[in-house]
Amino acid sequence: MKKFLALGALALGYSIAATASLAEDWTPPGPITMHIAFPPGGGSDSQGRLIAEELETRYGWTITPQNTPGKAGLIMAKEMQGAPTDGTVFGLGISEALDYGMADGTAGMTPDDVTPIVTTTLAEVAFVVPASKGWKTFDDFVAAAMAGEPMRVGAITPKIADVTYLMGKEAGIEMNITMVQGGRGMLNALYAGDLDAGFVAGAHSRGVEAGELVELVSGMSRPLSLTPDAPLLADLGVPFNLDIYFMYFGPKDMDGAAQAKLAQSISEIVLDDTTKAGALLEANFGGAEAISGEALQAFIDASFVSAKDLMQAASE
Amino acid sequence: MYRLNIYIGTGAVLLALVGLFLWIPQDTGTGLIVRVRRQVSIGDALAPTIAFTLLAIGGALLLIERRKHSSTDVMLAPFLHTGALVAVIILGLLLMRHAGPGFLLVAEWFGATDTEYRLLRETFPWKYIGYFLGGVAIIGGMASLSAGRLQARTVLIAGVVTIGLVALVDVPFDDLLLPPNGDY
Amino acid sequence: MQPLDYIAAGIQAVIFGPAAFELLGVPVPLTLVMVFAGVVTGILVGATPGLAGPMAMAISLPILISFFGYNVEALLPVLGFLIGIMKGATLGGAVPAILFNTPGTPDAYMTTLDGYPLTKKGQSRKALKVAHLSSVSGDTFSDIALFVCAPFVALMVERHLDFPEKTALLILSLSFIAAVIGGSPGKGLISVALGLIAVFIGGGEDFYPRLSLGTDALAGGFSIMTAILGVLIVGAVLKEYEDLWHRSNLSGTCERIVDNGDQRLTRAEILRIAPYIGQSSIVGTIIGALPGIGTTLAAALGYQLGRARHERRRPEGAPAFGEGAIEGVAATEAANSSVSGSNLIPVLGLGIPGNAAAVFIILATDSIGGFTPGPSVFRFSESVVNTELVLVFGLFTAMLFANLVNWTFGGAFMRAATVMVRAPKRTLLPVVLLLTFTAVYAQEPSMESLWFTLGFGILGYLMRKVDMSPLPFVIAFVLGGSLENSARQAFSATGGDPYFLFSSWISIFFLAGSVVTVVLALRQKRTDSTQA
Structure with a gap:
């Protein structure tokens, strides 16, 4: 057994060395188009543009960032179909496009139709309420919902809406779930009193620090960084989570050397908080998280399966 | 009416x-x-x-809606004129799109190294071929059509103006792509 | 932060913001440089017949964004430039109207009535001075109205309007626009409907992009740039070109302008025109604050009221309106210029654009991000800095600076812009077209977007051809998304109440208002046509 492990380690070490040397060799054969699955402006778009800028200065490549927003990243994933596989076309989106976005089949794609490259960070997803409501914990929220009117709750993506629904179902309360446009739209609606609560993915951090918003639940599989005591979804009996990664992916059958080189160079940039991109991730998301290779593939395969279960559970 | x-x-x-x-x-x-x-x-x-x-x-x-009967007829001739203008614009846009890759094909026939337009799209002169020819066709074509005659001077002005636009838009802005280079 | 701190922070954001360059060791703020450049561009564009302020705003927007990037720091310089164009263009529009009897912008038509007779009498420079003084006074008055009213409108909206009422308000704005400026209510409604249909293609909440005919090209929907630049600019270019063909050859009218006599504007004359300026400024400001009614109506109304006043008080022997009265120039120019400030009241207070210039202000903030015009902007929060509010005061500062530029250098630039009148349209228009394509491509690098732009251009041309205003189309396209979203949100948040629009008196009032405007406009039309 020990020998087998050692062999495995040796093999693993070898394969890392092999991809590393493969990566060293790769340079793009021409100018690169980097799609960004978000509308221009805002933190997610800046993230992509800053990474592109840093790649250009570090390696002297020519990169043109291009916004390809829509349908939580699915429009960009479709753009990848039939794109050149030599590493000159790839894009930054969210993992939800690959799991939930493709799970019900209407997209006509599966995660196998793209090549995952590397994640940049895990979105800090929290269930947030305005501080003016006076709710300090999720229990307060549930108590208020039981006592009065059904709660008006926002959701920025369909996956989040499903999880919100299951959370309410588990707590035995009624919620009117409303789709809102992005983190900004959610915050505006919360501040204006049009909504009572909702899951937000990072845009709320400043409001929490200023004491205007309160985080009640962590949507991630780990505790929140600003409110570590808030319960996880699993603690509330919801067997799903909202681990949404910002991640790069390319077209199907992308050149392995390109994939390795991009994964390596992008993770170096995002993990280095002296770069503008790294600093932005530190400020907005509490730091970068670069997962690539088999670990990333495994995450995507698992969350694709889980997304199908989520859809099933939420439609019952 | x-x-x-x-x-x-x-x-x-x-x-x-x-x-x-x-x-x-x-x-x-x-x-x-x-x-x-x-x-x-x-x-x-x-x-x-x-x-x-x-x-x-x-x-x-x-x-x-009750409308006063006015005698302003819609004449066919202006429509045809505008139709011709639109045709010129369409032609210009097609030229813009395909001239660069077309030239590359021709160059390859004459023994240039086998490559793809996609990889050359940021290098001189490839990146300007389509825009220049398309731009000259649109400006020169529309102006000539409107004046009813084709003059060398019009084409010259069109060429100069298009080069001016390239200098205005492409040269100072690094991330800005001229048509058709963003399609690749 | 207290309200006063916000104002101070806004001014600082402009003055101590990024510097463009250093002059004798003193850094010159970038925003001010951009405002200055915008005003100069605006005057030149306004003075060129066939070009209009919104065109220049549309073309420069994508190029500016590519230059300054998508970040909050870009907002003030970009908006400063756009506002400079907006303010400069109304001033420049008077130049060809006075000197050559051809209005540079449609709203300057009334200026020709008295401006050109003045030129023929050898008083062109005096006429330009009157136009300058009235235009800038009206503009400044309107800005002050904006600064005072916008926060109150916003606070009222924020306090009393929930999702259902916001939906009803959007419906009211759209029907008002359809009723007032479509040529006729029927055409206005068609224009609005087409705008809505265009913006709903490819959108929706389902994973299947609706109305996309199964194609990838339509799956992402039409972008706002292709639709608006297509309808507004390409459509206008095609129509202008056709008119040019009609009038065989008009460019190159090189009349010599000879001035004689005293061209100075005396104190007595200024006092004489002051009441006209005041009256027109109020009219223009009120009209500007209503969505959809443009500068042209303001100019016409200001001129009519001015004429009525002039008839009553005209001393013996003084020229009547239409014969070269300086009061006539003053009344028109003050009215059409005082629209530009107050038309930002609905933009900043409600997020609803009232005219083409305002559409591009919204488009700029939309594209750059970090600033969403609408009531939430005016949150005077004390614990955290509301950066959007700081930006608003920065914007106000930029507007005041644009006025200052207009006051000080505007007159000189107007005289210099005279050369633009001779620009050959035949070459100029295709250049504008190519520039538009280039600008669209800069924002959205794919040939598809150029084809869409051309398609929308043909639509805009046809609409102009049949006397259907393209503005309702544009505003419906801009507002369609928020209309659908707020309706969805109102419906869901009320727990699926199908009568959510009738859930409060405010929204019932708004809905009733929208029905009444359309019915009134229809009846107006009928009486008009029976009288004719």
């Missing part, structure tokens, strides 16, 4: 009927309302249904 209003009104109503009874039912993912997560929500078909209904109402209003 009176006749024209009848044409527009009828057209709007017909288009609205097509939209309401063919296009929307065939081409939307969810109906007027949908039930998701045990909750009734507005479906994707509702908003376009309202828009097409407004179109129908607008068309109907136009049909019943």
Whole structure:
């Protein structure tokens, strides 16, 4: 057994060395188009543009960032179909496009139709309420919902809406779930009193620090960084989570050397908080998280399966 | 104008009927309302249904609006002239799109190294070929068509202006792409 | 932060913001440089017949964004430039109207009535001075109205309007626009409906992009740039070109302008025109604050009221309106210029654009991000800095600076812009077209977007051809998304109440208002045509 492990380690070490040397060799054969699955402006778009800028200065490549927003990243994933596989076309989106976005089949794609490259960070997803409501914990929220009117709750993506629904179902309360446009739209609606609560993915951090918003639940599989005591979804009996990664992916059958080189160079940039991109991730998301290779593939395969279960559970 | 209003009104109503009874039912993912997560929500078909209904109402209003009978006829000739202008623009855009890759094909026939336009799209002179030829065709073509004669001077001005636009837009801005280079 | 701190922070954001360059060791703020450049561009564009302020705003926007990037720091310089164009263009529009009897912008038509007779009398420079003084006074008055009213409108909206009422308000704005400026209510409604249909293609909440005919090209929908630049600019270019063909050859009218006599504007004359300026400024400001009614109506109304006043008080022997009265120039120019400030009241207070210039202000903030015009902007929060509010005061500062530029250098630039009148349209228009394509491509690098732009251009041409205003189309396209979203949100948040629009008196009032405007406009039309 020990020998087998050692062999495995040796093999693993070898394969890392092999991809590393493969990566060293790769340079793009021409100018690169980097799609960004978000509308221009805002933190997610800046993230992509800053990474592109840093790649250009570090390696002297020519990169043109291009916004390809829509349908939580699915429009960009479709753009990848039939794109050149030599590493000159790839894009930054969210993992939800690959799991939930493709799970019900209407997209006509599966995660196998793209090549995952590397994640940049895990979105800090929290269930947030305005501080003016006076709710300090999720229990307060549930108590208020039981006592009065059904709660008006926002959701920025369909996956989040499903999880919100299951959370309410588990707590035995009624919620009117409303789709809102992005983190900004959610915050505006919360501040204006049009909504009572909702899951937000990072845009709320400043409001929490200023004491205007309160985080009640962590949507991630780990505790929140600003409110570590808030319960996880699993603690509330919801067997799903909202681990949404910002991640790069390319077209199907992308050149392995390109994939390795991009994964390596992008993770170096995002993990280095002296770069503008790294600093932005530190400020907005509490730091970068670069997962690539088999670990990333495994995450995507698992969350694709889980997304199908989520859809099933939420439609019952 | 009176006749024209009848044409527009009828057209709007017909288009609205097509939209309401063919296009929307065939081409939307969810109906007027949908039930998701045990909750009734507005479906994707509702908003376009309202828009097409407004179109129908607008068309109907136009049909019943009493308008003074004026003698302004809609003449065919200006339409043809504008049609020709649009044709020139279409030609210019096609040239813009295909001239660069076309030249590359020709160059390869004559023994240039086998490559792809995609990889050359940021190098001189490839990145300007399509824009330059398309731009000259649009400016020169429209001006000549309008003046009723083709003059060398017009083409020259078109060339100079297009080079001016390249200098204005491409040279100072690094991330800005000229057509058709963003399509690759 | 207290309200006063916000104002101070806004001014600082402009003055101590990024510097463009250093002059004798003193850094020159970038925003001010951009405002200055915008005003100069605006005057030149306004003075060129066939070009209009919104065109220049549309073309420069994508190029500016590519230059300054998508970040909050870009907002003030970009908006400063756009506002400079907006303010400069109304001033420049008077130049060809006075000197050559051809209005540079449609709203300057009334200026020709008295401006050109003045030129023929050898008083062109005096006429330009009157136009300058009235235009800038009206503009400044309107800005002050904006600064005072916008926060109150916003606070009222924020306090009393929930999702259902916001939906009803959008419906009211759209029907008002359809009723007032479509040529006729029927055409207005068709224009609005087409705008809504265009914006709903490819959108929706389902994974299947609706109305996309199964194509990838339509799946992402039409972008706002292709639709608006297509309808507004390409459509206008095609129509202008056709008119040019009609009038065989008009460019190159090189009349010599000879001035004689005293061209100075005396104190007595200024006092004489002051009441006209005041009256027109109020009219223009009120009209500007209503969505959809443009500068042209303001100019016409200001001129009519001015004439009525002039008839009553005209001393013996003084020229009547239409014969070269300086009061006539003053009344028109003050009215059409005082629209530009107050038309930002609905933009900043409600997020609803009232005219083409305002559309591009919204488009700029939309594209750059970090600033969403609408009531939430005016949150005077004390614990955290509301950066959007700081930006608003920065914007106000930029507007005041634009006025200052207009006051000080405007007159000189107007005289210099005279050369633009002779620009050959035949070459100029295709250049504008190519520039538009280039600008669209800069924002959205794919040939598809150029084809869409051309398609919308043909639509815009046809609409102009049949006397249907393209503005309702554009505003419906801009507002369609928020209309659908707020309706969905109102419906869901009320727990699926199908009568959510009738859930409060405010929204019932708005809905009733929208029905009434359309009915009134229809009846107006009928009486008009029976009288004719």
